[in-house]
Amino acid sequence: MGNTRRNFIKKTSLGTIGLTSSSSNFFIGKNILGANDRINCAVVGVRSRGKAHAAAINSQNNSKIIFNCDVDDIIIEDNNKWCKKNIGYVPKIEKDFRKLIENKDLDAVFIATPEHWHAHMTIMASQAGKHVYIEKPCSHNLYENELLGVAQKKYGTKIQMGNQQRSAITSILAIDEIRNGIIGDVYKGEAYYSNNRGSIGIGKIVQVPKFLDWDLWQGPAPRVPYKDNIHPYNWHWFRNWGTGEVHNNGTHEIDICRWALGVNYPKSVTSFGGKYSYQDDWEFVDNQQVTFKYQDGKFITWTGHSRGLIQPKQPGRGVTIYGSKGSIQLDRNFYKLYDLGGNLIKHEKEGAVSKTIDTRGQGGLDENHVGNLFDSIRYNKSLNAEIKDASISTHLCHLANLAQDSGKTLQIDTKTGKILNSIVDNYWKREYAPGWEPKV
Template structure:
């Protein structure tokens, strides 16, 4: 039978939601249990940042072979290929186009560490091609994409793991279980802090992309904007066309832990977000200072992030406020008590132990067993976490400028959100020397959200941001009957 070309593969997958049987037939991962001694053959897509971590962790797992490295930037091939060869003694095949891998019947799984705007399409294509998937956080670039990823995994019976590695940290597993079970009282508010220095991306003029970089392919489903040197690699995180800001980046880890500490049925009923970009002027879109309040009904979630280049070192933490006290940095403080009781075995900060390899090991184990229920963080978990990040960003993007002289009314009804706003102002004065008397912030609308339909109530502008626009040839497949 003729093997499909990449062009025909793409057209067929986008048009029909399925992929030619020649791409699927004969793969070990087509639904059969793989024996413990059978080699799992994996391709890594995106090899600049997290992809390098994938190489090291997969390289340390028994009977796993990294067969392909995939990246539109061929300048990375020599060094990354040498890294894989040091682990395994075998040199992987390096390709720029993921579709070459999806056409290879010997590949069992794909790990995805690309920019966010590629996560959904690569995951769906891989599912259609009979491959299992490990996709980094956030799993999607928008809410509709995440739901399509869940549908694809279900339709094609694929193992899809989400890259929130904290889920494989035993300390966080026990910690969140105790909170969810009410050991420290009923959860009322979870307060997330994401404080990490981020430098300005500067202002760069458009230039021709390097000849070794297939920039059209790097762009993929996103709008084809002029190439700038402050885009590839990594700084795409701070541009809406490709990334989701810090709330979607580091925030995904902490949001997932907060969700884990809540009842399984908990879902956001509304969101409001505010902030801005302070301390410098550059070409980034996303806020480097953001405060978001989620209403879950019985509980609230406050997520605050700071990212000025002269900030103090990284701090990631979650405080859980219950009707009995506060759970903070591995201690439980009863109301009215200044001294906290140490929680045995609890994580003392938001940073987990090195659980990245354990998370990938869990994925490989499930690839072998075909038991998706054993995944530490499956694609549905990843989707629900990403939804929260997207909700905050949608409110922020629809916001209007407000004076710092006026406290945002939607936050005044929650003490922790109000206190966080005051802390945000102090930080901007003390650290960024901002004069609040003539400064402003963007205040988004409070958006009621129906988690069942994954739509906003009576807000057409917000609903327009549930999905994205896709270039011809990179359309998002639909799985409606």
């Protein structure tokens, strides 16, 4: 089946428009899979979030992880053991993403690397005709964000962003009920995240460990010496690779507010905040308050407490949507409806099957979200977090960081999302390592 299918893909890649869904195959841009064809996947970046991807792929019928990709031998070795135990087989290893996507049998890549790689890998994979599940945030800067939409249009592959709450049954229900007026006219989305992250210390320049390909890890980012407090995970708090908490967690909650309010680009953005808890290498604010104001009077707020929990005690993350007749509280695992007086009217819980079970997001929402991507690949079903729309939520988070850094209220073109007042030169883009400028 595999060879037949792939020959078919090759032969039809330039002229598939005539195919219709009345055959067992469906037109989906370049890559065509029949309803019964296996979807061959690769997981890229296999330390933490990559395992949630692997578990979600493994939960789907007729799919297989044919490759794992990482640049750290110890992480690869640990993940091989994890795979054996949890999915029952150990996929092949390809360390270099560029070689990985040349593989003809590969249909979809799942990207869970640091964020300076996200847009590059998505664009390169799409160019190679692969479908993509890209973790949030989908880009490191506004320029890359823009290119993702262009790439999707040009190459026609499916690109789903990893904001998996878009596939939560209770969130889908809540948004549907909001659209039908259950809380009247919606005007405010309040997004929050509360954590007590520790210090990341002051890193020391040390020799690159033998088990790590630091050059490949850095990829598109300008080269710097290796320090002992960057990899794994703490790259989130360095600007060369990460994007801070408003992207790390805000992308989820701000996205839900945007969905509930039915809005895209705001007319202005303000941000206040600072780094209050530790003297360390962390390069972003660790507490932040952002307001996105919209033309029609609606607004979204983001309260990010990375270090120091929100008091009085609030759940770790979530969203409240306010309307003229009541409010709705949403998180990954439930939906609560309140009247204007704050009385609980309804409480819908995400079923045991689709519940999120840990901080790397693992659980049923991933399974729904990955299942939705597979349905889109096989049956051309709409994606729940299609990149053109999902990238607008990432765009808002970039604006939040730019408002914070500039100390100005950003005035935004509500059609394009571009900043109208002057803040800093070249805010749209980053510098790249030589030869790594993204191209579509």
